[in-house]
Structure formats: structure tokens, C-alpha cells
Amino acid sequence: MASTPAIRTQLTQLLGLKTPLIQPPMAFASGGVLAAEVSLAGGFGFIGSGFDTPEKLRRDIETARTVLKVEPGSPLPIGVGFIGWILDKSEATSKELLALLVEYRVKAIWLSFGVNLSPWIQFVRELNQQSGGPPILIFVQVCSLQEALTAINEWKVDVVNVQGIEAGGHGASYGLPLLTLLPLVLANTPPNGPLIIGGGGLADGSQVAALLTLGASGAVLGTRFLLSQESLCSEAQRKVLIEADSSQSVRTVAFDQAGGWPFPKGIDGRAIRNATVDDYEKGIDISVLRKNFEEASAKGDTDRAVVWAGTGVGLMKQVLPAKEIVRELHEECLSRLRNASNLEIKE
Template sequence: MGLSTAFTELFGLEHPIALAPMGGSAGGALTAAVSRGGGLGLLGSGNGDEAWLARELPVLSGEVAGRPWGIGFQTWAVDDGTIARALEHGPRAVMLSFGDPGPFVERVRGAGTTLIIQVTDLEEARRAVDLGADVIVAQGTEAGGHGARRGRSTLPFVPVVVDLAAPVPVLAAGGIADGRGVAAALALGAAGALLGTRFQATSEALVAPATARAIVEGRAEDTERNRVLDIARGSRWPAEYTARTLGHPFLDRWRGREDDLTAAPHARREYQDALAQGDIPALPRWAGEAVDLIDDLPSAADLVGTLAARAEEALARAGGR
């Protein structure tokens, strides 16, 4: 029967599923695959690095086959020029996460582009509504990668945002990695789900093979939120955002000692030396709490349809009870 929602109708999608615009790993091939599969692919441009975009946008345009797609930014890391350059490529949507989206709203709206704003607490949700977001993503703390240090869990957070934002469609994010999770998002009143970790473990994702294997083999208890790896690698991520990752040697050494690590330049040099020697992964292995549910590396295009079909089955089972 298909799962039609306000989100699918807005973009003309087959399925209420979106790709989280994961910085670096959601490249052109992955974005195009999700869109071809009937969902909304969102390119993970992060800070809008021009060289990265110059490499990935041609891949996307060559494979997306006319389907709708978008591009996501870390709001704290970009400026108006970054947004303007991205809009020249004609995305159907721009997603802004982590920081005040206000300075960029007029630019996005002026291009006739759909504005998606990700929120991690109710203050951000109210701000997104006031700014006129076309779609709001409610991200729970179960999500892999960065999120609010003092965020809320997906299950209680999503329906509150749904009620606050109505009639604006809301996507649920955080701890969703299979069709049952998509079904749960819809049951909470969301118009769809935005998935990250599940799409990292696909054949099109820009991740090292070792990272993909680590996700397939990982367990929820292997993940934790921290700032240690951002500090060690000299990342400019604001302190209010921690990142959920799989285990790492530097986590074991510096867990709970973030201030000490910040004041220890020799430790950050050791991190860079270990990186150069190949002793540690080139990037932290971002992974959410639903990592247990991931046991294969399919094509993302096929995965979208599978997720939607399993969601329909889950909803039918629930309705039959």
C-alpha cells in the first residue's frame, strides 16, 4: 500500500525515509542511492569544504537520475557564502543542524529551496517553528555522531516536537536502524525517519572498510558520547555538542579528563603521530545505539525499500493486535 505522509508528499517520495547528511561519509554516491531508492538523499557537506563538494557533487548529479536530493550543513561551521554556493547546484532541500539557522533562512527561502532544520531540544524546536522550517528533524541522544550534550531520548522527544510543530512535518532521528524503528517513528506522529548509522554500513558510504566492519560487529554498549576525540583531533566542534562513537584507544586513556586533555598539547601530538602511523582510525567511528541491528552491508538503494517494507509489516502486525 505504501507509506504516504506529509513528508513524502512534500518531495514526491516513495518512502518516508531520509539519509542523515553525515559529514564526509554521506557522499554523492550514497546520497544518490538513497534518492534512487525512493527516499530523500542528503549530501553530508559538513562545513561546506569546497574541494570535497567539487568532488562529490558531480558524482551525485551523474547518479541521482532526476530524483529529489538535498544537502546538509553544520550550521556553526558555515557562512552565507557557503550556502549560496551550494544553492547554485539546485538541491531540493537544505538541512541545517547544530547552531542558529536564523542567518541562513532568507538565503535558502529566496532560492525556493525547502528548509529542513534539525533540533535537539525544545528551545531549538520553537526556534525552528518561528523561523518557518518546512521540515523539522527531532534528534534523540541515541543518534550516532554529534548531538546535544544535554539532549533527550528519541521516544519521548519526538511526540513533543510533533505536537509543538504541527502542522509542520517532523522526522524522527536517533536509534533508528530497521523497519520497526521507522514504524515506531510514524506511530509517534512523525512523518518519517532520518537514519545515519544504518546508511554508513552500505556499499556506497564513504567509510573505510574497517569502519564498516566495526559497525556491523558493534554493539550498543560499545558506543558512548564524548568530546575526547574532538579535542584530541583539534576539531572546532562547540563544547555543547558531544559525539556518540564506538570505542577508541584515546577514549580509554582520557575518558572523563577532557579538561586535562585540552591542556595537554603533547597528547594531541601523540594522537596525530598515531594517526600518521596507522595505529588508530583516520576518523572516529560514529555509531548510534541501534548499531546492534546492523549485520550486513547492502546497497543503500535496496535498503530504502527494505526498510519501508519492514515498516509496513510492523505497522500491520501492530494493527492486527
């Protein structure tokens, strides 16, 4: 992207980026290599820590540091994402996980899906105070205006990601379409409030340009980066994603029921419809659903194992290196922004 002009927003200035593209944390899918490659390409990548132990997260962060060629002790231009209800399970382990962010000078944390994220935000702020270094920036993902108002006015976080109901992976069953929720949140954000970014169902640079013209500081693309060479998706999962059309991306609690994952009330997930969803909708016995799902997941059989995907999946037809995805999105966004500026009619 060396010869291409950069795009400047408040987000790119805050994080020192060339392009306002964020690859979000994706549990079991975004490790250290993907996050680092996105950041190297001029965007910003998050490791999805999910159910990771401190040892596993340490390995992932060290991998990112190696790819980024950052010396130990120097700031690391990636983030790590945590899921609130998983952090709540063990305070001691979670504090160990979060302390790694200070140890490795990770630039940002992303929190979502908690019953109450406030204690964890407070803990990160305490870590920031003790470290004396540049603060770890706090991103929070929200699925409603109410959640956004809490993050903006009470928690006063640095960046709020507005997740539309189109988003792949977990999200709110009560969510709203991105083009409705994002303007609602922007209209309720004070001028000195957090930066607002958005995502859910995005697949190409024209949609990124649309978000920027709405007033967002950046765009978040998850499913698109599942189809990078560096994601942790299996070949079978990539094949499903490449072949899927958007109507196969459905919101469901089937996989949470089958996997026994206790996400908070109102949270479900968006994935490609398969036999697990069909069986759940038919009301099959839960023990049978779980057994079939466990066996399929162990074998990587996508007829029943989960393949998370947002509604943009039907527009995605190619696996590319993450760097190429960032370059393509950036160039298309630039071109659309230029076209839009030509729409002005001078009489």
C-alpha cells in the same frame, strides 16, 4: 521496490518519495553517490558538506547528478547538509557553497549545530526569492524542545528533525531519548507547522514504523547507512561497526578535544569507545591525546581514530547496497504497520 506498496506521509508528499526514509548529511561519510542511491531507491539522501570547499561540494553534487541521470538544469532530488559553526567561519565561502544549491537546483538544505542558524536560513530564503524556481526546502536538526520551538515558531522551517540522544555523530549532551523528545515536539507543533521527522539509534523497519505511529512524518537513519557499500567509511571502520555491540556506543567530547573541533557549547558526539576515549577519561595530557589521534587518523587506525555510531549499531550486522537497505527498511516497516493494524480487538 517497484511491486511493493508505497508509504504515504506528509513528508513523502512534500518530497515525492515512495518511503519516508531520510539518510541525513554525514560529514566525511555521505557523498554524492550515497545520497543519490538513497533517493533513487525511493527515500531521500543528503550529502554531508562538513568542511568541504565549494570545489569539493560541486564535484559531489555533480556525482549525484550523474548517478541520478538528471540533466543539467533539472531539479536534483537530493539535499545538502551544512554545520552552522563551520558556515560562520567565512561568510564569503559559505555564500559560495550555498549558491551551489540554487545553481544545481538541489531540493533541500539541512542545517544543524549553529550558535544561531537564523542568518543562514534568511540567506537561503533570499536565494529562493532570487531564483524564482521551486524553493529549496529547509530542514533543521534540533536536540531539545526549546530548539524545536525556535525552528517551528520563529524560523518557520519546512521540516524539523528531532534528534534523540541515541544518535550517532554529533548531538547534544543535554539531549533526550527520542521516544521522549519526539512526542514533546509533536505536541507543541501547530497543525500548519513544519513537518516533524525523527532519528537517533534507529536500525530497522520496526523502529521506523514506531516513529510513524507516534506521528512523525519520516525517520532518519545515519549509522545504518554508514554500513552501505556507498558510504565513505573505510573497511576498518565498517569492521568496527559490524563487530560493535550497542554498549560500546558512547557520548563523549574526547574526539572533539583530540581533533580540535570547536563545536558549540553542549555539543558532543556519539562514537565507538576506543583508546582516545579511555585516555581522555584518564585525563591524559591534551597535546599527547591530539598527537596520538592525528597519527591514528592519518593511518586509519580505529584503535584511536573516530568511528561515529548511534546506539542502534549492535543491531547492524551487514554491509549492503544503499538501495537494499532502503528496501529492507521499507518492507519491514510496512509489515509492522500491517501487524499493528491487526491489534484492534472487535468484541
